[in-house]
Amino acid sequence: MIISASxxxxxxxxxxxxxxxxxxAGFRTVRxxxxGRETRLSLAPADxxxxxxWSKNPEPLLPFLPELEERGYRFYFQFAITPYGADIERNLPPKRRILQTFRSLSEQIGAEKVIWRYDPVIFSAEWTAERHCEMFRRMADALAPHTKQCIISFMDFYGKCLRRxxxxVFREPSEAEMLDLAAELSATARSRGLRISACAEALDLTSAGIEPAxxxxxxxxxxxxxxxxxxxKDRSQRPECGCAVSRDIGTYATCRHNCVYCYAN
Known part of the structure; x- marks a missing residue:
């Protein structure tokens, strides 16, 4: 069993x-x-x-990782770092601190276990393709020594988001805009030795050098x-999702980052 956390x-x-x-305790009760049904899920190492x-700021978990390893668990991180400010990602620590956490985590567990997510890619009057290219280059320069791959995803306009x-101020890009930006991000990532893929995108980005994640x-x-x-394949996810089956142990509407684009709150 694979655990998604979360x-x-x-x-x-x-x-x-x-x-x-x-x-x-060796188990977790998941609703x-x-x-609304509750299930007692075994978390025993054998299971x-x-x-x-999945995290935007895993710093509080870092002191516990040696214990997880000693108990025999295997794990890796989907670590989302974007260039947005507090107007969009409202309750995150300063990005300099998050970048340092990324480096510390990579040094602690290995670069292959820390995947950088540039997710979501937002289009607006402020967040143009040109600005994304510049910020992605800066972040790739900072993170490439500490990871092996990057996953991107264009913003999905969920109902919760549309009501905020x-x-x-956000807009849906055209397919041409997505392909052009994807090609630029792909070139930047590959020139720095990073494998790049796209999470659950309906648009085929392989012509831009980006495979499905x-x-x-x-x-x-x-x-x-x-x-x-x-x-x-995990049939409970979107059709475009390439994930293997897992059991998620989180609870919706409990994240305190309060990102304006979030589907989970």
Whole structure:
């Protein structure tokens, strides 16, 4: 079983201690966000093939990682760092501190286990393709020594987002704009030795040098664990999603980053 921690909230940022309490207890009670049904999920090392952490600020979890390793867990991080300010990502620490956390995490567990997400890519009067290219270059220069790959994703206009006044300045790019920007980001990433892919995009970006991503990645998990895992596509995700099946242990509407584009709050 693969544990996703979590697409629904930022467990490393806000619930690191609670997560470790569940690890020590050997189980976690998870509520289905649609039916409300609760399930007791085993977190015993023998039952967990890998843990995939999703976070914008995993700093609070870093002190617990040696214990996780000592207990026999294998894990990696989907670490989202974008160039936006507090008008969009309202409750994040300063980006300099987050970049330092990325470097520290990479040094602690290895660059192959820390995946940089430039996600979401937002278009607006302020956030033009040219500005994204410049900021992506700066961030790639800072992060390339500390990771092996980057995953991008263009903003999805979920209903929750559309109802927020702050999102009214965002716009949906044309396919041509997406392809042009994807090609620029791809060239920047590859010139710095980074593999780049795209998360759950309906638009085919392979002509821009970007393959579909597998954020919960069976190849990486097999490399980390040394075991063959089931390569079943996760049907509970969007059709374009390339992730393997996992069990998510987070709870919606609990993340305190309060990013204006978020689907989970």
């Amino acid at each position: 697409r629904r909230t930022d467990i490393p940022a806000f619930f690191a201690r609670e997560f470790m309490e569940s690890i020590r 289905n966000p649609y039916s 967990v093939e890998c843990i995939v952490f 006044p702050e999102c009214r 597998h954020c919960i990645d069976p190849d990486l998990i097999e490399t980390l664990t040394g075991h063959i895992i089931k390569r079943t």
